[in-house]
Structure formats: structure tokens, C-alpha cells
Amino acid sequence: MLKIMPNTKNSAIVKMHTQGAIITALLGGTDAMRQAGTTYLPKHPRESQEDYNARKNTAVLFPAFSETLSQMVGRVFFKPIDTHKVSGSLNGFLLNIDLQNNDINIFSSKWFADALAYGSSYVIVDFPTTNGTLADNRHARPYFVHVKNTDVLGFKHEFQNGVPVCTQFRYRQTLTVDDGEFGEKNIEQITVWDLGRVRHYRKDDKGKWQVSAEKSVHGANGKPLNFVPVVDLVLEPQAFFVGKIPLLELAHLNVKHWQMQSDYHNIVHFVSVPLLAHSGSDDLGDSQTVASNNLLQLGADGKLSYVEHSGAAIGAAVTALEELKDEMATAGAKLLTRTKLALTDSQARDEQGKEISKLRVYANRLEDALGRALDFAAQWQGETDGGTVEISGNIDADFDPSASFADVLKMQAAGVLSGETVFEEAQARSIISPQREWQDEKARLELQGSLNMDFGQPESESS
Structure with a gap:
């Protein structure tokens, strides 16, 4: 055994x-x-x-x-x-x-x-x-x-x-x-x-x-x-x-993209170099010698020309790669x-x-x-219960978190949300830096309000 x-x-x-x-x-x-x-x-x-x-x-x-x-x-x-x-x-x-x-x-x-x-x-x-x-x-x-x-x-x-x-x-x-x-x-x-x-x-x-x-x-x-x-x-x-x-x-789609991108780069490399084609007599003999003026002598019926790819395959490959990126984005977003x-x-x-x-x-x-x-x-530790934790994160937000912020502002205007809540919602959507603190911002707003009053108040007329 x-x-x-x-x-x-x-x-x-x-x-x-x-x-x-x-x-x-x-x-x-x-x-x-x-x-x-x-x-x-x-x-x-x-x-x-x-x-x-x-x-x-x-x-x-x-x-x-x-x-x-x-x-x-x-x-x-x-x-x-x-x-x-x-x-x-x-x-x-x-x-x-x-x-x-x-x-x-x-x-x-x-x-x-x-x-x-x-x-x-x-x-x-x-x-x-x-x-x-x-x-x-x-x-x-x-x-x-x-x-x-x-x-x-x-x-x-x-x-x-x-x-x-x-x-x-x-x-x-x-x-x-x-x-x-x-x-x-x-x-x-x-x-x-x-x-x-x-x-x-x-x-x-x-x-x-x-x-x-x-x-x-x-x-x-x-x-x-x-x-x-x-x-x-x-x-x-x-x-x-x-x-x-x-x-x-998503992993399988990513591997498919790896394969298609490799083929795409290979195609680009291939079509970027024109092919030199010769037509005419197969037996060139001594006519292949190059003259001092860098002209190739091809004989009486010889002809050289470059053959270039139309590029249609490149365009199709680019389109397929972009579509595959969209499929990968959709596959990842399904978790949300x-x-x-x-x-x-x-x-x-x-x-x-x-x-x-x-x-x-x-x-x-x-x-x-x-x-x-x-x-x-x-x-x-000799106890029976270690307690629990809670995870809130930013899990249930929209795909574009900033898009729903307009609704938050409307709710504040209707008087159902405080300024602090709006501030927190903006932070949750990465609109405001997470390093910002509401208390500091509130103090700035109060200072700004007092300055506006000072600068906007007309001088009193002397009696």
C-alpha cells in the first residue's frame, strides 16, 4: 500500500x-x-x-x-x-x-x-x-x-x-x-x-x-x-x-483576451512590413547584380513591387478586443x-x-x-462569545457613485438630510477626499458665512 x-x-x-x-x-x-x-x-x-x-x-x-x-x-x-x-x-x-x-x-x-x-x-x-x-x-x-x-x-x-x-x-x-x-x-x-x-x-x-x-x-x-x-x-x-x-x-475572458491580443500584435508586426515581390523570368542569372547607382538589374521582363496588406484584419481585431473588454467589465460588474x-x-x-x-x-x-x-x-480566553463585526464599505453603491449624488442634494433641499450626511455621502462616492473632516468643514462654512456678511453688509449712514 x-x-x-x-x-x-x-x-x-x-x-x-x-x-x-x-x-x-x-x-x-x-x-x-x-x-x-x-x-x-x-x-x-x-x-x-x-x-x-x-x-x-x-x-x-x-x-x-x-x-x-x-x-x-x-x-x-x-x-x-x-x-x-x-x-x-x-x-x-x-x-x-x-x-x-x-x-x-x-x-x-x-x-x-x-x-x-x-x-x-x-x-x-x-x-x-x-x-x-x-x-x-x-x-x-x-x-x-x-x-x-x-x-x-x-x-x-x-x-x-x-x-x-x-x-x-x-x-x-x-x-x-x-x-x-x-x-x-x-x-x-x-x-x-x-x-x-x-x-x-x-x-x-x-x-x-x-x-x-x-x-x-x-x-x-x-x-x-x-x-x-x-x-x-x-x-x-x-x-x-x-x-x-x-x-x-471573468478569468476565462481574460485568458481569451491574452490570446487575441497576442494574435493582434502578431498581425500588426506582419502587415507593417511590406513584402517585396518579383515577377518575370525565374532565371535571373547575372542580372541580379547591383549597379553603382543602387539599381537592381532584373533583365528584360523582370519586375519588382511591394505587396501591402489592406489592414482589414487589424480593424477587425481591434473591434474584437474592445468588445471583449466590454464583456470583461460586464462579467466583473455582475457582483454588484x-x-x-x-x-x-x-x-x-x-x-x-x-x-x-x-x-x-x-x-x-x-x-x-x-x-x-x-x-x-x-x-x-475562557469565554464563550467573541462578539461580532459589521462591514458597510461601499458595496451597494451604483456603478457610477457620483451619478446618484444629485438625488442626495435633492433630499437635502427637501429638508430630510443634514449637511453632515451629505458630506458623508460625498465622501462615500469619492467626491470629497477621505482626509476631510466634517467638523473642520463646518467651521470653514461658518467662517465663510460670517465673512460674506461682513463684506456684503452696507455701511450704516451717519445720523
């Missing part, structure tokens, strides 16, 4: 990573797409390897996927996460939630970006205990470890009280360690979480995986932890811990289209009859995932 090693991916992970390979290539940019070669840029029939390499090495990726991803993440985190409902014992952790000097907003944005790109992403809620009791670890505290989708190797689960619970979670890390007095090197480590235990594997001198460290994991009550403290952020669930890639269609979507039971009651966008649903799932992670952190 073949021995399963800790770095072996289970079938769900193999499928997940196979589907995500296109995302990894697109996020890697032009260099990664070129390196992928014929995977995303097929070789034409009868095209020589030399010509193919020249075409591939001059192709440039239009970053539609990565830019859309960045824009959507930016919308979700346009405003800071509201943490006023987080448990008081955890508030001090939020400014450095991962012990890497990342606060909850920065950490969550990276977690969400990975999930939006690949469909799922994960967080381990760790606690650096030495003997499993909190009394001897007063300076220790829980912290979050982001495990990227591409770093997961496997997981197991079982049903407890009808609910699927993770019982094992494996992932790889690349660690930088000292190498001699001045050098350093990267090593690969595999971490395996089980119920009440965590192991670290590294390769020995013979290249075999061996346990380099192992410890028992206890809860605040001193008993072995009866759950694996991993939180999955799955935006469109397909199976346990696995989700559908939300922007997969409001429809009636089924949420969790509690959300379905709250959102009944409302139309919300997929991006809003994804943000709700991030809220839920952060809540579960905070609950795990609270359990390390």
Missing part, C-alpha cells in the same frame, strides 16, 4: 487547486502567463518554435481580473470594519491581530481577497501556550494565521450533532531560517492540526518528512481541545471547506447587480423582500467568518 505523506493533497484539494491554476497565472501577471506557455497561449499549426517564442515573449497581459479583484475588495473595505460589538477582552488584539502588525482591516482584506480570487480561504486561530494552562501564559494571547487557498494540503471532517466539524487540517508554509552566521535560507514546513494536537513536519537530510515539533493543544479549561480552530471563508459553497470561484468566467438571493436563515428574515448584490452576500459571509474566528479566540 502506498504510504500517504503529510504533503499529499487529498482529492478535494487537487480539484480545488486544478480549478484555481488559471487564477494563479492571471494574478502572476505577464511573467506568469508567459511562463505558462501553451497552457494559455496555444501554438498555431505550422508555427515554428522560434516564431512561437517570439510571439509569446512579446505578449502583454491586460490585467482585467486582478484590477476587478482589487476594486471589489476596495469596495468592501472602503470604510473600516465596525468592531464596537467585539468582546472587550479581545479589543486589544485587533490592532495586531496576527502578531505581524496587521490590524483587523488589513488582515481581513487579505483574507477576503484570497477567498474572492479562489472561492475559499482559511484562518487558524492559534494560541502560543506551553503547557495548556492560561495561568502560566499570562502574556500569551490568541492570534490569527492566514492560510492561503494555494497552501492548503488537506482536511478531514466528521458530523457532530448533525453539523460537519473539521477534525484535521494540513497546510504548508515557507519559513526563512538562519544559514550560518550571515546567511539565511527558505525551508518548507507542513503543519498538521488534529483534535488536541498540532505537529510540524520538515524534511531531514535524506529528504524525508519527519516530525520536527509536536505539542498537545488544550483549551482554557486545561482539557485537550475538542475542535480544530480553523475558520473557512467560503463565498459560494460547493462542498465542505470548498467553494466555487466567483470570478471564474442586485438580485433576490437566499442567505442564512437569520439573514433571510432580515433581508426578506430586499434585493442585494453578490458582493454584499460575500461581505456578510466575511462578517460571519470573522465572528467565528473571534469566538475561537474567546474560547482560548
